[in-house]
Amino acid sequence: MSPVVAHDVREPGDAPQLAKRILIGEPLTTEQVNDQLLPKRMALPIFASDALSSVAYGPQEMLMIMLIGGTALMTLSPLVAAAVVLLLIVVVLSYRQIIKAYPSGGGDFEVTQKNLGEVPSVIVAAALLVDYILTVSVSIASGVDNIISAVPVLNNWRVEMAVGFVALIVIVNLRGVREASAVFAIPTYVFIGSVGVMIVTALVRTVLGDAPVAASAAYTMHAESLSQAAIVLLILRAFSSGCSALTGVEAVSNGVPAFRVPKIRNAKTTLAMMGSIAALLFAGLTAVALISGVKYAEDPCQLVGYTCGTPQQSLMAQVASATFGAGSIAFFIIQAATACVLLLAANTAFNGFPLLGSVLAREGYAPKALNTRGDRLVFSNGMIVLGLAAVVVLVVFQANLTNLIQLYIIGVFVSFSLGQIGMVRHWKRVLHETHARPLSEVADERRGAVTGLVINMMGAIMTVTVLVIVTITKFTHGAWMVFFAIPVLAVLMLGVKRYYRDVEHEISIDDTTHFGSSGDVAIVLVSRLQKPVIKALDYAIAAQHDKTIALHIALTPEDGKELQRQWQQHNIPVPLVIVDSPYRTFAQPVEHFIRQYREKHGPSVITVYLPQYIVGHWWESMLHNRRSRRIAAQLMMVHGVTITLVPWLLDSSELIYGRRSRPLPGQQRSGRPVVLYGTPPSGRRAQRPAGPPDQG
Structure with a gap:
């Protein structure tokens, strides 16, 4: 052969x-x-797009709840908005302390793990993971809502559009952090600039005696007879809905490793810029909405004069229409920029979720695959998991913003509260450790610890209070699902940790290990x-x-x-x-x-x-x-x-x-x-x- x-x-x-x-x-x-690694100008659109974009739906949800009590109750809206802005400032200052003390990227998880123990840290991690999923869902749903406000004929394709945008954002993020920042930077800055111009224009017109008037200003609403307790509960519910503007603040503390050196200073500066811009836009947009008489109802058919069956324009669309005129170029620029930044706000979660997942994987609370960098040096497995989870939520809730917003911010305020309590214990420990040393050696350290203790104690008191309010006002409106999901996810993570620990013990080498083949x-x-x-x-x-x-x-x-x-x-x-x-x-x-x-x-x-x-x-x-x-x-x-x-x-x-x-x-x-x-x-x-x- x-x-x-x-x-x-x-x-x-x-x-x-x-x-x-x-x-x-x-x-x-x-x-x-x-x-x-990112410079500050690129880090802002990457890590702050969620917090910045939330001003597009935060005021809307707040005023929608206030309208349930009738137009007379709307006069209290400025006080509610002021409380939201004050809370935002305190939370931003509190997270600057976390960046300073724990710059490794663990954020609230690391704070609670080192100061409160394993179980609270796992609860925080589970809450953040759930919140990141809902951030993507709410941001995409809100972006689609604004697109439909400009082009109502697309209303029948709401879910399909939402799923398509999630897939697009996943692909962009898989290309790497720098490429994603380049894509997201322009829409974010256009949004900040255009909304800022709109607010200034509306306020100037008001001062000159030509205040803008929204198309819905003529609508009225028959308010039900409410008791004093019901009115208080309604105001608290409006406040909790307005607190959605705080989501995304924690993302900067989780993303410190992605900043260029000096990392801590750049991260703190970016967080301060984000907080300042978000507070100004939230307050300005709320003021202009009240001046122009915007009406946005949970059930628009309850508005007297509204034609049922037609899509309700978002608050942003109504303000833009009142300020620049419906169908004007400026109106479409505002709507396009708002839709883009709302869709891209999901990008904050696509940076926070994978980074947190990698930390959890290193600690043994999540599968090791989440700590693997892909071809483009990003944690691609975490991005894919987040995208799939968000698609499921959007399909189940039919990309309905009003329904999704009820599930929102529960997780983030759980992490806020436990993180701030952990920082209080951190600063107390620092003060105790420096007590025995000479004052001349530790004067600056003690001064910083006292300042941090005061700020984080205020943050803890306020965030715990808001968590209680949010729980009471949103629990029966769907938030119970989040309270169910967080402990289930926490138990799963503890089980993964126990499994990895048992396997490590089983395969670890010892003096009795020998092979006689x-x-x-x-x-x-x-x-x-x-x-x-x-x-x-x-x-x-x-x-x-x-x-x-x-x-x-x-x-x-x-x-x-x-x-x-x-x-x-x-x-x-x-x-x-x-x-x-x-x-x-x-x-x-x-x-x-x-x-x-x-x-x-x-x-x-x-x-x-x-x-x-x-x-x-x-x-x-x-x-x-x-x-x-x-x-x-x-x-x-x-x-x-x-x-x-x-x-x-x-x-x-x-x-x-x-x-x-x-x-x-x-x-x-x-x-x-x-x-x-x-x-x-x-x-x-x-x-x-x-x-x-x-x-x-």
Whole structure:
């Protein structure tokens, strides 16, 4: 038998990889991680877009709740808005202290873990993860809402648009932090500038005696007769809805590692800029909405004069229309910028969620895959998990902003409250540790600790109070689902931590650990005498085991005899062992043979070689390798046995690898030749190549 010679050729043509490169970009090396760090001007749109964009729906939700009590109750709106702005300022100052004390990126999780213990820290982590998912959902739903306000005909495609925007943002974020910041920077700054111009224009017109008037100003609402207690509860509910403007503040403290050096100073500056802009826009937009008489109702059909069945314009759209005129260029700029920044506000979560997930994975509370950086040096697994979770929420709630907003801010205020309490304990510990040292050495440190203690104590009192208010006012409106999800997620994370701890204990080495195996045996499983089997034999011989055995499981005596005849005919230089299988099983006879061999020859290390086809079509996987997969799965349960899969590339594999497993007629392949065993014309047995072949 003449030797069969094959040549290997490699052609580019991996279509899935090409598509991945087009969508995500070329992979980055680990050394390039510092190039991905952000300056302040780019960090602001990345980490602050959520807090900045929330001014588009925070005032809207606050005024919507106040309107339930009638137009007379709207006069209290400025006081409620002032309380929200005051809380925002306190929270921003509090998180500047967290950035200073814990700049590693753990944020509230790290604060509570080091100061309050494991269970509170896991609750904080679960609350933040839930809040990040809802941030994406609410931001996308609000963005779609503003698009529909400008183009009402798109109302029937609300859910589809929301899901599409989530997919788009995931892809952009997978391309890396710097590319995402470049994409998101322009819409964020356009939003800040355009809304700022709108507020100033409206206020100037008011001062000049030409106050803008919203189209809904003429609507009235029949207020129900409310008791004093009901009015107080309504005001508290409006305040809790307005507090949605605080979401995203914690993202900067979680993203400190992404800033350029000096990281702490840049992060604190970015947080201060974000808080100042958000407070001014929230207060200004609320003032202009009240001046122009905007009416935005939970059920617009309750508005007297409103045409039921038509989409209700968002507060932002009504203010823009009143200030610049409906259909004006400025109106569409405002709507486009608002829609963009609301959609891109989800990007804050796509930075916070993966970073927090990586911290949790390092601590053992989440799967290790969340701590793996992708091709573009981002935690891509966390981004994909967040995107899928947000899509589920949007589909379940039909991208309805009013329903989603009821679930919002619960998680963030849980983390706010526990984080601030943890910081109070942190500063008390610092003061205690510096008490015994000379005052001249620790004067600055004690002064900073006292300042931090005062700020964080105020933050703790206010955020706990708001958490109680939010819980009371939103619980029956859907927030109970968040209170259910947070403990369930916390229990799961504790279970993952316990599992990793048990596995680590199980596999850790100690002085009693020893391995007494002797000998090195290779077993090549042979079904029929074919090229994939010859390739597996060649690999086994090239590995230079102490002993190499070809093992055939014969379902019938005739099968074994025929294989034995072919084996002798082709002079295969490996002993063939045939084991009968009267019950037509494969894995059990192999396992039984291995046990018998060890009983006779000692505890040898056994390497089992299994030929396996590599295919290009998904449906081919159902037609091949099923037996080898079952055998491998069972043999891996046998101590001292390793499995080596020897690939044989079928022609269809070129769809994946851009090459063929063997030459086409009339073609030759370059590369190292592969010689199958046989009897050459001279009568001498052909020698195997010096090393294992690249290709069968």
